[in-house]
Amino acid sequence: SLIGRTSVAVQDADADRLARRRDDVVAQVQEHYYAQPPRIERGWRHHLIDVDGRAYLDMVNNVAILGHGEPRLAHAVDAQMRRLNTNSRFHYGAIVELSERLASLAPDGLDTVMLVNSGSEAVDLALRIVRAVTGREDVLALTEAYHGWTIGADAVSTSLGDNPRALDTRPSWVHLLDAPNTYRGTHRGDDAHLYLPDALDRIAALDDAGVSLAGFIAEPLFGNGGGIALPDGYLAGVWAAIRARGGLCISDEVQVSYGRLGRHFWGFEQQGAVPDVITVAKAMGNGHPLGAVITSREVADAFAVEGSFFSSAGGSPVSCVVGTAVLDILESDGLQDNARVVGERLANGLRALAGAHPALGAVHGMGLYLGVEVVAGGPDAPDSAGAREICDALLDQGVIVQPTGDHKNVLKIKPPMTIDDAAVDRFLAALDRVLTWREARRAL
Numbered sequence: 001s002l003i004g005r006t007s008v009a010v011q012d013a014d015a016d017r018l019a020r021r022r023d024d025v026v027a028q029v030q031e032h033y034y035a036q037p038p039r040i041e042r043g044w045r046h047h048l049i050d051v052d053g054r055a056y057l058d059m060v061n062n063v064a065i066l067g068h069g070e071p072r073l074a075h076a077v078d079a080q081m082r083r084l085n086t087n088s089r090f091h092y093g094a095i096v097e098l099s100e101r102l103a104s105l106a107p108d109g110l111d112t113v114m115l116v117n118s119g120s121e122a123v124d125l126a127l128r129i130v131r132a133v134t135g136r137e138d139v140l141a142l143t144e145a146y147h148g149w150t151i152g153a154d155a156v157s158t159s160l161g162d163n164p165r166a167l168d169t170r171p172s173w174v175h176l177l178d179a180p181n182t183y184r185g186t187h188r189g190d191d192a193h194l195y196l197p198d199a200l201d202r203i204a205a206l207d208d209a210g211v212s213l214a215g216f217i218a219e220p221l222f223g224n225g226g227g228i229a230l231p232d233g234y235l236a237g238v239w240a241a242i243r244a245r246g247g248l249c250i251s252d253e254v255q256v257s258y259g260r261l262g263r264h265f266w267g268f269e270q271q272g273a274v275p276d277v278i279t280v281a282k283a284m285g286n287g288h289p290l291g292a293v294i295t296s297r298e299v300a301d302a303f304a305v306e307g308s309f310f311s312s313a314g315g316s317p318v319s320c321v322v323g324t325a326v327l328d329i330l331e332s333d334g335l336q337d338n339a340r341v342v343g344e345r346l347a348n349g350l351r352a353l354a355g356a357h358p359a360l361g362a363v364h365g366m367g368l369y370l371g372v373e374v375v376a377g378g379p380d381a382p383d384s385a386g387a388r389e390i391c392d393a394l395l396d397q398g399v400i401v402q403p404t405g406d407h408k409n410v411l412k413i414k415p416p417m418t419i420d421d422a423a424v425d426r427f428l429a430a431l432d433r434v435l436t437w438r439e440a441r442r443a444l
């Protein structure tokens with residue numbers, strides 16, 4: 001029949017379209033990452049398994065802090081799906097449980113949690129909050145940061161990685177402050193006092209230009225830059241200057257929170273200062289769409305939006321039980337301690353390899369958020385082709401790592417927080433082999 005034929009035609013067209021789409025995705029991955037990308041089908045803890053059953057060590061995962069295939073998460077989702085699947089203005093249980101739990105982990109006074117679906121949404125909401133509460137428009141953002149793909153988050157981002165820019169020109173309400181890059185910046189030192197005078201001058205220059213800042217947004221570590229930490233005390237200094245002018249300070253914790261840095265649950269703790277607004281996502285749902293803004297009751301009341309529903313699915317009961325189960329598992333399995341102890345083994349191993357192989361430069365980061373520079377002779381010679389070559393060769397060895405940073409020369413090493421000594425040693429041995437072979441090939 002005509003209907004039958006039409007549906008066959010549609011199916012053919014669909015199959016065609018899907019094949020084209022798959023080819024596009026593969027081409028994109030090839031362009032940015034691997035010549036022969038694996039086709040991953042499933043995961044187990046810190047391993048990913050491809051369609052042929054080959055297992056890879058997942059050494060770069062921004063979201064799955066608990067790793068893959070965690071049965072306790074699957075159980076929580078299944079039970080809540082059957083109980084109540086979607087948001088209802090009259091259901092509070094799962095939302096209140098997660099919100100209270102998160103607030104109990106936040107510094108005193110930051111006790112109000114607003115739930116959304118992603119980090120980008122959290123950043124956009126945080127920007128809305130600081131602008132609405134202060135009645136001002138202008139926002140200061142640190143360069144070398146990525147805050148998300150939505151228009152607000154894009155407007156305050158500088159380091160986009162592979163993401164396309166949403167806006168051709170940065171809106172006039174966004175002002176930039178040069179990031180204190182201790183590795184590749186002008187000063188090259190860890191002391192915040194090297195960088196603070198420039199930051200304070202920049203803020204004073206904005207005063208002189210008649211700009212009243214609603215707030216300032218920053219990541220405590222250069223997320224897309226491969227984990228370079230801001231100098232200790234830098235944020236405290238800048239935040240004091242912003243607050244003295246009536247602005248609010250946002251710490252974007254989307255990449256660095258949940259104990260990944262080992263010593264602290266939040267990234268800003270490393271800086272010894274407390275922000276006015278926290279944005280969080282990624283690890284919060286172990287990959288399930290979930291994000292939050294955490295702030296004080298005072299700021300939330302001044303924002304004066306009734307209820308906590310900003311979007312249809314944000315903070316759905318299923319997302320919330322995932323969020324609570326993630327925190328339960330993180331705590332019961334001691335994963336923050338694991339990040340500290342195993343992270344140290346990993347960092348020491350990387351430093352030893354950097355000492356032995358000239359292609360590796362500085363090792364950045366802390367806990368299980370590390371980055372290692374691939375260089376061709378010092379920090380001024382970032383070697384993106386070399387980084388790509390090493391990632392390709394590591395893939396052959398069953399290890400997934402990804403180049404990051406503005407120069408695409410930093411191997412980003414951010415495994416699930418379940419990783420153990422044996423897996424770390426396997427990774428280090430694979431990297432050692434790859435570098436040794438590369439040197440031997442070059443010597444021929």
Ligand code: PLP
Binds near residue numbers: 120147219223254281
């Ligand atoms: N903020 C930071 C620091 C990020 O690294 C990212 C994502 O990479 C985001 C915000 C955006 O989060 P999402 O991808 O969940 O929208």
